[in-house]
Amino acid sequence: xxGDLPTTEFDDIPEELLYELEALAHERTEGHVNMVQLLxxxxxxxxxxxxxxxxxxxxxxxxxxxxxxxxxxRRFDAEATALQRQGQLSLWVPVRGQEAAQIGSxxxxxxQDYIFPTYREHGVALTRGVELGELLRQFxxxxxxxxxxxxxxxxxxxxxxxxxxxxxVGYAMGLQRDASRAAAAGRAAPDPAAVVAYFGDGASSxxxxxxxxVFAASFKAPVVFFCQNNQWAISVPTQVQSRIPLHNRxxxxxxxxxxxxxxxxxxxxxxxxxxxxxxxxxxxxVLIEAYTYRQGAxxxxxxxxxxxxxxxxxxxxxxxxITRFEKFLRAEGHADEAFFAEVAAEGEALAxxxxxxxxxxxxxxxxxxxxxxxxxxxxxxxxxxxxxxxxQAGFADADTDSVEGGH
Amino acid sequence: MSKxxxxxxxxxxxxxxxxxxxxxxxxxxxxxxxxVLCEIETAKSLVELxxxxxxxxxxxxxxxxxxxxxxxxxxxIGSTSHxxxxxxxxxxxxxxxxxxxxxxxxxxxxxxxxxxxxxxVAAASPSSSPAAASPAPRLPAASEALNAPVxxxxxxxxxxxxxxGSGPKADAVKRRPRKQQVATPGAPSPATSRQQxxxxxxxxxxAAAGSPTxxxxxxxxxxxxxxxxxxxxLTRVLAKPPVRRIAKELGINLVDVPATGPRGEVTRAxxxxxxxxxxxxxxxxxxxxxxxxxxxDQRIEVVPVRGVRKATAKAMVDSAFTAPxxxxxxxxxxxxxxxxxxxxxxxxxxxxxxxxxxxxLAKAVIWAAARNPSVNSEWVSTPNxxxxxxxxxxxxxxxxxxxxxxxxxxxxxxxxLSLKELAVALxxxxxxxxxxxxxxxxxxxxxxxxxxxxALGIDIGTPIINPxxxxxxAFGTIKxxxxxxxxxxIPRWITTLGGSFDHRxxxxxxxxxxxxxxxxxxxxxxxxxx
Numbered sequence: 001x002x003g004d005l006p007t008t009e010f011d012d013i014p015e016e017l018l019y020e021l022e023a024l025a026h027e028r029t030e031g032h033v034n035m036v037q038l039l040x041x042x043x044x045x046x047x048x049x050x051x052x053x054x055x056x057x058x059x060x061x062x063x064x065x066x067x068x069x070x071x072x073x074r075r076f077d078a079e080a081t082a083l084q085r086q087g088q089l090s091l092w093v094p095v096r097g098q099e100a101a102q103i104g105s106x107x108x109x110x111x112q113d114y115i116f117p118t119y120r121e122h123g124v125a126l127t128r129g130v131e132l133g134e135l136l137r138q139f140x141x142x143x144x145x146x147x148x149x150x151x152x153x154x155x156x157x158x159x160x161x162x163x164x165x166x167x168x169v170g171y172a173m174g175l176q177r178d179a180s181r182a183a184a185a186g187r188a189a190p191d192p193a194a195v196v197a198y199f200g201d202g203a204s205s206x207x208x209x210x211x212x213x214v215f216a217a218s219f220k221a222p223v224v225f226f227c228q229n230n231q232w233a234i235s236v237p238t239q240v241q242s243r244i245p246l247h248n249r250x251x252x253x254x255x256x257x258x259x260x261x262x263x264x265x266x267x268x269x270x271x272x273x274x275x276x277x278x279x280x281x282x283x284x285x286v287l288i289e290a291y292t293y294r295q296g297a298x299x300x301x302x303x304x305x306x307x308x309x310x311x312x313x314x315x316x317x318x319x320x321x322i323t324r325f326e327k328f329l330r331a332e333g334h335a336d337e338a339f340f341a342e343v344a345a346e347g348e349a350l351a352x353x354x355x356x357x358x359x360x361x362x363x364x365x366x367x368x369x370x371x372x373x374x375x376x377x378x379x380x381x382x383x384x385x386x387x388x389x390x391x392q393a394g395f396a397d398a399d400t401d402s403v404e405g406g407h
Numbered sequence: 408m409s410k411x412x413x414x415x416x417x418x419x420x421x422x423x424x425x426x427x428x429x430x431x432x433x434x435x436x437x438x439x440x441x442x443v444l445c446e447i448e449t450a451k452s453l454v455e456l457x458x459x460x461x462x463x464x465x466x467x468x469x470x471x472x473x474x475x476x477x478x479x480x481x482x483x484i485g486s487t488s489h490x491x492x493x494x495x496x497x498x499x500x501x502x503x504x505x506x507x508x509x510x511x512x513x514x515x516x517x518x519x520x521x522x523x524x525x526x527x528v529a530a531a532s533p534s535s536s537p538a539a540a541s542p543a544p545r546l547p548a549a550s551e552a553l554n555a556p557v558x559x560x561x562x563x564x565x566x567x568x569x570x571x572g573s574g575p576k577a578d579a580v581k582r583r584p585r586k587q588q589v590a591t592p593g594a595p596s597p598a599t600s601r602q603q604x605x606x607x608x609x610x611x612x613x614a615a616a617g618s619p620t621x622x623x624x625x626x627x628x629x630x631x632x633x634x635x636x637x638x639x640x641l642t643r644v645l646a647k648p649p650v651r652r653i654a655k656e657l658g659i660n661l662v663d664v665p666a667t668g669p670r671g672e673v674t675r676a677x678x679x680x681x682x683x684x685x686x687x688x689x690x691x692x693x694x695x696x697x698x699x700x701x702x703x704d705q706r707i708e709v710v711p712v713r714g715v716r717k718a719t720a721k722a723m724v725d726s727a728f729t730a731p732x733x734x735x736x737x738x739x740x741x742x743x744x745x746x747x748x749x750x751x752x753x754x755x756x757x758x759x760x761x762x763x764x765x766x767x768l769a770k771a772v773i774w775a776a777a778r779n780p781s782v783n784s785e786w787v788s789t790p791n792x793x794x795x796x797x798x799x800x801x802x803x804x805x806x807x808x809x810x811x812x813x814x815x816x817x818x819x820x821x822x823x824l825s826l827k828e829l830a831v832a833l834x835x836x837x838x839x840x841x842x843x844x845x846x847x848x849x850x851x852x853x854x855x856x857x858x859x860x861x862a863l864g865i866d867i868g869t870p871i872i873n874p875x876x877x878x879x880x881a882f883g884t885i886k887x888x889x890x891x892x893x894x895x896x897i898p899r900w901i902t903t904l905g906g907s908f909d910h911r912x913x914x915x916x917x918x919x920x921x922x923x924x925x926x927x928x929x930x931x932x933x934x935x936x937x
Contacts, residue, residue: 082441086459087416301419303452305846355440 033245035291036271037261041319043327045266054270060334066107066265067329068343070099070322073123075347076132079354080122080139084300088358089139095122097263097295100321101228103127104268105196105290108276112193114153114175116168120228121157121198128154132350133357142361144372161199162206165225168197169212172221172279194222194279196272202233204249205241213285217253220284224275225250227287228262230294231316235307247289255285262292263321266328293319366392411460412480415469418447418454425449426714427471427481428843436464444482448714462486474711645672657682715812726874730786730909734869735918739926741885742900747932751826760830764902765805765859768882769829770935771928772857773801773822779921782878783854786911795912804856804873805833807840815873816845817853826935861885867903877909878918880925902929 038046038055077095084092102123117124129152137146145156158164172195182189216223229246231238250257260271268290275286293316297304329335370385425447432444441457465483469475644661654661664681666673744767751762776783784797803821807814818832839845856873861884870881883903890899908918928934
């Protein structure tokens with residue numbers, strides 16, 4: 001056995017330990033894993049972890065708001081998918097199934113916190129007050145971003161997998177430095193803030209995540225790594241991404257990691273709230289693995305029936321986050337028929353408004369695009385813009401000409 | 408009532424075409440926004456298209472089961488609301504009033520091809536078409552109304568409105584002509600002369616659009632159409648309007664006529680000589696083999712190979728040429744199986760469950776495979792040499808003829824199912840397959856396949872192994888035949904079983920044992936109680 005391993009390093013290790021190491025390395029631990037859950041699939045409240053207290057502290061209005069957010073984003077998502085099918089968006093990334101993970105975590109953030117989303121965090125955008133129609137600009141191809149990230153502390157969507165996570169850690173380290181500089185200058189420190197870095201199970205395999213976690217751990221940066229494990233990295237199942245449950249990786253970096261039922265909005269909210277408070281108070285990062293499921297396609301260009309079974313999809317439908325929460329609200333008497341009807345109507349209005357917004361988007365102008373090259377005006381850019389405008393004007397002439405010259 | 412055209416969008420990233428699998432609406436239907444119009448199959452997936460408009464379906468512009476290019480009009484929907492007047496009606500612009508894109512050979516669009524008016528275009532009140540065709544300035548306010556016609560996708564080269572969802576087409580195939588410096592006003596400008604060849608095409612397309620308006624008033628619009636139509640015209644037959652009219656009257660598809668004109672257009676003489684030849688052929692042809700005025704080169708119907716057909720072809724070639732097949736056959740007296748099936752049908756336990764001899768065969772195959780495990784295996788080539796993977800589970804494939812072609816969905820872990828569960832699984836599988844709803848995942852991971860060719864009255868055939876498996880059992884028809892029992896000829900229910908095996912894995916001896924085991928169950932189902 002020892003012959004398979006580098007000799008010098010392991011010479012002093014007893015054989016038994018080597019056997020044990022080998023056994024551990026080949027053990028798949030994806031069996032029963034502890035997962036924070038406050039609502040079971042039937043919407044019954046489980047009062048068995050200390051996170052339950054946080055959930056109990058929520059007022060009825062707050063509970064209703066969580067439902068409203070989830071229902072809204074699902075309706076919006078359906079409309080955006082339809083718009084893509086109608087040729088009005090070149091692509092859409094459906095969020096269906098992950099509403100609880102997004103709304104629960106988003107609602108746990110404070111205004112001074114800063115969010116780094118992937119390209120699927122439509123629900124988080126809603127909780128941050130981003131005008132939802134603006135999300136569609138990028139997918140229609142009329143903008144490179146769509147909203148001002150400084151307004152809601154909600155960063156622009158990042159399409160490159162995991163590329164936003166080092167940014168998030170850097171931002172968190174920046175917050176630490178701002179605070180210490182303020183302290184050194186004797187100024188009042190800004191409100192303690194934290195950063196949430198969203199990524200998926202697929203992105204967890206990227207090197208950026210490793211680097212980010214190393215830095216975050218070393219500097220105890222106020223960042224919460226929020227991994228939505230939706231089971232599928234396009235067509236690659238999580239079991240291929242990781243031999244062990246993803247949250248276990250945090251141990252290797254030296255900060256807490258835990259799995260939460262990502263289809264349980266109360267659990268996600270409680271866990272994220274705890275992790276953020278911890279980060280703001282200077283105790284460093286946490287990795288949250290929200291265990292959820294992408295009910296739809298990876299994007300509108302994907303067909304999940306090609307790589308997963310109907311039975312699997314159906315088993316996850318039974319865990320649907322919105323149905324579950326609706327059962328809870330009804331059973332507890334927190335909401336009645338009128339409330340659900342009102343939310344549904346609101347959803348329809350939101351969908352109609354989003355459709356109007358999309359159809360009214362105007363194509364970007366070259367001048368507007370070139371304004372974003374440098375923060376301030378630059379003579380070279382001005383010169384190139386002038387040249388391009390002249391070049392464009394040449395086409396306009398040709399068009400007029402051909403209209404007159406036909407026949 | 409304004410007419411709105413929905414052009415086929417790119418529902419994936421960079422798709423150029425799709426097949427319409429089924430229309431879910433028909434002319435006259437009222438649709439709301441996001442109601443499903445049709446189901447399309449692209450290279451990537453099967454998706455439903457929701458309606459971008461509300462109103463009444465005027466016309467389906469693309470037939471089912473044909474490949475449609477992204478950007479081609481597929482449906483016309485009339486808006487019932489009275490909005491914003493002419494500016495709105497004009498918004499769809501050139502693409503709405505343009506001729507229906509000719510899909511050569513498409514019967515629904517044949518008329519348009521022949522130079523006549525496409526039925527739907529004609530239906531949309533001729534008087535409105537000049538207005539619709541004119542490049543009226545787009546009113547920004549127009550899009551305020553929810554059901555306002557949305558900007559359409561355009562042909563390459565026309566840059567009005569966002570180029571969304573049109574995939575690779577969005578990149579201009581052809582550069583827009585750039586104006587030469589305005590230094591040559593006197594001489595015939597190059598731009599003008601470049602336009603010349605396009606002129607007859609423009610006239611043609613406007614004629615096709617069914618708006619024989621005076622050239623003077625429609626000049627601008629036709630010019631606009633001319634450039635819109637450029638890409639389209641690359642695949643379009645050229646002919647002057649009078650020629651098109653004659654062709655239409657004679658019922659000739661211009662595509663069929665050999666063109667001899669100087670620019671490759673069909674001339675009047677071409678048409679006349681074609682007509683003479685055709686009359687001769689029609690007169691000479693017998694009725695059965697020479698139907699329907701088809702010219703010689705259409706006696707062979709060309710069916711493009713794609714989708715399931717393509718997948719089946721590839722799988723069969725892969726299997727037939729990598730796995731050396733050995734096939735064996737056995738005649739079986741299935742009378743007891745027939746009795747057993749009758750008893751099951753009457754049993755209360757099997758109420759409302761369809762029971763057929765195929766159920767017994769499936770059970771027999773599972774039973775026999777357990778006794779001969781090597782038939783339930785896979786030949787795997789790895790870099791370290793070849794391996795045989797024997798499966799300790801049975802995903803039993805059932806070959807099924809479906810509307811989409813031959814599919815082999817399988818019943819997962821069939822070894823764990825009771826007879827009743829297996830019956831239910833077989834029924835579900837057949838229902839799903841017949842409805843064309845079989846998912847790709849249901850077809851993966853099969854370990855052994857049964858094909859029921861007897862359903863069509865066939866005695867037996869040589870099946871080809873499903874790739875990834877090493878055995879397949881074919882089930883012939885069951886009918887009464889004379890059979891010798893104890894020296895006497897009596898009528899019995901007889902069937903023939905055929906099996907093909909991958910000889911790399913399954914030798915003659917093993918295949919014979921396996922088939923004998925299957926046959927034994929068919930002859931005496933009570934052995935299943937073992």
